[in-house]
Amino acid sequence: MIAQELHPPSIWRWTSDHAGVILSRTAQHVELTVIAVVVGLAISLPLSILAYRHGRLYPPITWITGLLYTIPSLALFVLLIPVTGLRSATVEIGLVSYTLLILIRNIVVGLRGVSADVKDAATGMGYTRRQLLWRVELPMAVPAIVAGVRVTTVSTIGLVTVGFIIGHGALGEFIIDGLNRFFTPEVIVGAVLSVALALVVDALLLVLERRLTPWTRPRERRRLPATRAT
């Protein structure tokens, strides 16, 4: 798609010449990732709550999502083509199916980690089961859930590049196109940008987690003087 020149341009020249398409593919990369993680969460959350409340459902749920997780991404995309065609939905289905195992495991671990005493006290004070879930159990599982979201997001950003196989590889398109043409600058731009994207998003999620869970980091310096601290 990008004409081979006799004297290949420098990476800087190439980048500035293609700023528009770089930007739009980065945006596409972010979009594919966000949709995959959000849809993944929307599926994982109810499944996790189910698995948490009915312990015997946990093994089959992790077995199925584990199976999905082990299918090589290249193969999964190809297998989906006859079903869903060359649309971006095909990529999304693949991406979403890879998020489930890690998200479900983390959410369930987070929910199971809520102290029995806290649940007992909350129930004893008159929380309904639903209030207990939404106001106590899920908020307290947030650190584990965000940890799962961070891992999934980073791995999804990497996986999106494989979407080139059906023409929706976003930044991955640069990599495959550069490889096909033996044009290194393009490969480097595609690879560096996807790694940078992963790092930035991971950092943003870390900030989000800290915002959501101020209670996990006691502020020692704010302790009151010992005189009234009994």
Add this chain to the structure above:
Amino acid sequence: MISLRNVSKRFPGSRDAAVGDLSLEIHEGETVVLVGPSGCGKTTTMRMINRLIEPTSGTITVDGKDVMQQDPVELRRGIGYVIQSIGLLPHRTVAQNIATVPKLVGWDDEQISRRVDELMEVFSLDPEMKDRYPAELSGGQRQRVGVARALAVDPPVMLMDEPFAAVDPIVRARLQDQFLEIQGSLRKTIVFVTHDIDEAIKLADRIAILNVGGVLEQYAPPEQILRAPADDFVKDFVGSERGLKRLALIKVSAIQVEEGPVVAPEASVDEAKRQMERFGFDWVSVVNDGELLGWVDRPALDGSRTVADAKARPFSAYVTARDSLRQALDSIVTSSTNVAVVVSEGQRYLGILTLDRLSMEITQ
């Protein structure tokens, strides 16, 4: 206020009943402490009152209404609940924790915030602490927040499961004192579970001593349990030093003090000596128009004309009507006169207590 009639609980899969045919009446405004060894079903019994555990048979009523006929969530919101680990919500601030039940039952924000301030003051929690998370508090502070939280909607009934067990003995004693003080003015109906008989003796209006399997061995005020344990189990459970523990429960005001040898400062030395002989002591209290000045002994009187000439020495310790007989005993064994001198406000002399008098109280 709370009534358990032939209540039993058998957990699925266990051969023996956790609680077997237990009947217990708890009056309004009374602190009843359930105490017993582990496996005696004391916690199970308490948890059946707010339906965290449902009885296998029998009836439990709170304020005349059968708990099994009520919505468990509504029932629980009307009963204060404190557990050993307190279970403060770690992701909520102190103020939000205290506001838990008011929020559940739909109080408006202003009312909630007023109530939070009020309770924080009652429990001497610094207002600055409102925005702290539980992880930022000391054990004792968490305990107080937990009790404050349970009192937030001013429920008439409180259930407390070893609420002071997780803190060190000094803090525990302070929390118990605060509990007695607050309960003295609130007069809630409290069911309090502990394995510590001394805590039970200190806090209870009545103690229910349970044996393994939820068998009620004795249900009586602490003083009676110490004076007349129903059987060997109770005697063993109450432990040694029953006499001392009883002394700690009886106030000086509850018994008749002895007159003791007394003279006025203007009295003659002969009069002072007559007083000593009358009581068989070798010292005499000097009292001026009701006010206790101190005591003098024979050597001090030698060479004096009146009692006032001999310098009266102050007693090293006094007891007042509010002190316990145990404090009086301490005064007896540590003073050189071997008596406890009882005074009221302004050093007014009321009389003395001797070891004989105390042992008479204990053995009668």
